[in-house]
Each structure stands twice: as structure tokens, then as C-alpha cells.
Amino acid sequence: MAMADTTQLDPGLIPQQVLPDQIPVIDLAPFRHGTLAEKAQVAAKIGAACRNTGFFYIVNHGVPPELVADVYAQAKRFFALPPAQKAQIAIEKSPCHRGWFQVGGENLDPRKQTQNGDLKEGIKIGNDLPPTHPLVLANTPLHGPNQWPDLPGWRAVMQNYFSAMESLGRELLHSFALALGLTETYFDRWLSTPMTTLGPLHYPPQRGHITEAQLGAGAHTDFGCLTILAQDDTGGLQVRGKSGAWLAAPPIPGSFVVNIGDMMERWTNGVFASTLHRVVNASGRERYSIPFFFDPDFATPVECLPTCLAPGETPKYPPTTAGRHLLDKINESFAYHQEKQGP
Numbered sequence: 001m002a003m004a005d006t007t008q009l010d011p012g013l014i015p016q017q018v019l020p021d022q023i024p025v026i027d028l029a030p031f032r033h034g035t036l037a038e039k040a041q042v043a044a045k046i047g048a049a050c051r052n053t054g055f056f057y058i059v060n061h062g063v064p065p066e067l068v069a070d071v072y073a074q075a076k077r078f079f080a081l082p083p084a085q086k087a088q089i090a091i092e093k094s095p096c097h098r099g100w101f102q103v104g105g106e107n108l109d110p111r112k113q114t115q116n117g118d119l120k121e122g123i124k125i126g127n128d129l130p131p132t133h134p135l136v137l138a139n140t141p142l143h144g145p146n147q148w149p150d151l152p153g154w155r156a157v158m159q160n161y162f163s164a165m166e167s168l169g170r171e172l173l174h175s176f177a178l179a180l181g182l183t184e185t186y187f188d189r190w191l192s193t194p195m196t197t198l199g200p201l202h203y204p205p206q207r208g209h210i211t212e213a214q215l216g217a218g219a220h221t222d223f224g225c226l227t228i229l230a231q232d233d234t235g236g237l238q239v240r241g242k243s244g245a246w247l248a249a250p251p252i253p254g255s256f257v258v259n260i261g262d263m264m265e266r267w268t269n270g271v272f273a274s275t276l277h278r279v280v281n282a283s284g285r286e287r288y289s290i291p292f293f294f295d296p297d298f299a300t301p302v303e304c305l306p307t308c309l310a311p312g313e314t315p316k317y318p319p320t321t322a323g324r325h326l327l328d329k330i331n332e333s334f335a336y337h338q339e340k341q342g343p
């Protein structure tokens with residue numbers, strides 16, 4: 001392929017093939033429909049993955065494949081618009097971090113990517129709260145209305161997917177609670193108005209000599225509690241294994257990739273791992289992915305969970321809140337957001 005010939009990967013960017021125990025494929029059906037014992041077995045597998053690389057695939061998750069296909073179709077429809085039309089919903093116009101960001105608008109590895117941000121564009125879609133919602137009236141950062149493009153049918157598809165993923169996120173938090181020795185519904189008290197974000201991404205093909213100075217997505221850990229990712233068949237997602245080697249996390253049809261973010265690592269005092277990952281799109285093709293970030297209510301206290309402190313141990317992190325934690329992380333990655341400090 002002529003295009004691939006012009007692409008040269010820095011040797012450090014070539015991943016190892018993943019072994020099944022490094023990023024396991026977990027069948028969620030027995031968790032969704034099974035007996036208590038079957039649920040406990042699935043939770044134990046999820047707990048083992050969260051304590052290891054913090055990454056796993058889920059299958060039989062209950063989200064219809066047609067809905068996932070519709071979201072890809074609508075995301076591609078938006079990204080194919082002329083830039084001026086996309087800019088009508090530019091994220092810079094939003095008081096609550098919603099809308100389109102252009103290629104380079106997010107920089108997930110500012111230490112290595114000193115000249116350019118990530119080689120991807122994206123859209124941030126959150127919980128669409130009206131101006132009269134008490135949290136919006138109280139000027140709570142990151143809460144408010146979405147910016148919707150003027151594309152018939154677009155909003156309905158995104159909202160359907162958003163709801164399906166929110167339900168799945170709640171279910172996964174149930175499994176996390178069981179895996180941590182807590183009651184299944186332990187986290188539910190902090191999920192009244194969870195800070196959830198659907199963020200379709202488009203990675204243009206990357207050519208030439210590819211180095212860490214600009215990747216599709218620079219090496220980073222996710223900010224929040226948990227991420228549920230749909231990736232297309234292009235490949236390019238890499239996860240840093242416990243040994244320090246970069247592992248390929250290839251597409252598996254019908255699956256989602258689930259991973260732990262920094263907030264969950266902090267909440268569990270490091271019991272669950274928030275692991276570096278990155279996207280190297282050397283395919284010569286466009287790549288699309290659809291991450292969904294699931295975080296609890298803004299005011300949630302994030303301090304060492306009761307089951308995560310061994311006798312004699314002290315917490316590794318001072319207490320914070322979910323909102324403060326997310327604002328700090330967003331400010332590190334989105335230059336435009338830095339003046340929006342929050343409380």
C-alpha cells in the first residue's frame with residue numbers, strides 16, 4: 001500500500017501483542033441475568049482486571065449493535081462537515097465544556113507533545129441540563145446544556161446511546177462495588193446527576209515519521225472513574241502493561257473496552273489501576289472511536305473507600321471531590337479551559 005510506505009513508526013511506538021490475561025474479555029451476560037453466585041464470579045474477574053492493567057473488554061453488554069452503528073454513522077456525518085459548520089458548536093462557546101474541538105484542541109500528553117496537541121478532533125456531549133436545573137442555577141461547573149449540530153436525527157441517536165451507556169456505567173459500578181467488598185449499590189448514592197460524557201472522536205490518517213511528539217492520542221491516564229470505549233476496526237489503541245511494555249488492544253467486534261481512570265484509582269487508594277494508554281493510528285486510514293466517560297455527582301467526596309485501607313496503612317491521597325478532581329484534569333489538557341477554574 002503506497003500510503004503505508006510513507007509512514008514510519010518510531011521503534012518505541014510498536015506494541016507487543018496482548019496476552020489474554022493482560023486485557024481479558026469478560027462476558028457480562030451472567031452479571032446482567034445470572035444468580036448472585038454468577039454475579040459474584042463476574043465481579044471477581046472484573047476486580048482482577050482492575051487490579052492488574054485496569055483494562056478489560058466486555059461482551060454481551062446488552063447495547064444493541066445497531067445503536068452503536070448509528071452512533072458511528074452520525075459521528076462521521078458531523079466530522080465530514082466543513083470546519084465553519086462544525087465551529088458553530090465550538091467547545092470554546094460553551095460554559096460547560098460541550099461541543100466540538102478541532103484537531104489539536106486536546107493535548108493528552110503535553111509533556112511530550114510540546115508543539116501540537118493530539119491528532120484528533122472530537123465532540124463532548126454531556127447530560128443535557130436546562131438553565132432552570134438547580135445545579136445550573138447554582139453555576140456548578142461542567143453542568144448545563146449541550147450544543148447540538150443542525151443535523152436532523154443526530155440528537156436522538158446520541159441521546160439514545162448516552163442513556164444506554166449510562167445504564168451500563170451504573171451496572172459496571174455495581175460490579176466494582178462487589179469486587180471491592182462493598183455492597184452492590186454502594187456507589188448509587190453518588191449517582192443522582194452523574195457527570196457523564198459521550199465523546200465521539202475522529203483521527204485523520206497520520207503519515208510520515210510518527211513519534212511521541214504527536215500521536216493520535218498522546219499517552220495518558222483517563223481522568224475519571226470509568227471509561228467505556230467503542231473503537232472501529234482500524235486498531236491503534238495501546239495500553240502500558242505492568243511490565244512497562246506497550247500492549248496492542250486490538251478491536252474485538254461487538255465488544256467495548258472498559259478502563260479505570262484516575263478518580264477510581266484515587267478512591268480505591270491505588271487498589272484499582274489507572275493505566276497509561278495512547279492511540280497510534282499508523283493505518284493510513286481515518287479512525288473513529290466513541291469513548292463514554294462515567295463519573296459520579298459533582299459533590300461526591302473522593303476519599304479512600306472503607307475496604308481499600310489495610311490495617312496500619314494511611315491513605316495515599318488527600319480527600320477531594322469528583323468535581324474538583326475533573327476540573328483539575330480538564331484544565332491540564334484543554335488550553336482553552338484554563339481560565340475556567342471552578343470553585
Ligand SMILES: O=C(O)CCC(=O)C(=O)O
Pocket residue numbers: 201217222229231237277278279289290291
Ligand atoms: O480512541 C481511543 O481508542 C481512545 C481514546 C482515549 O483514550 C480517550 O479519549 O481518553
Ligand SMILES: [Fe+2]
Pocket residue numbers: 220221222227277
Ligand atoms: Fe483515554
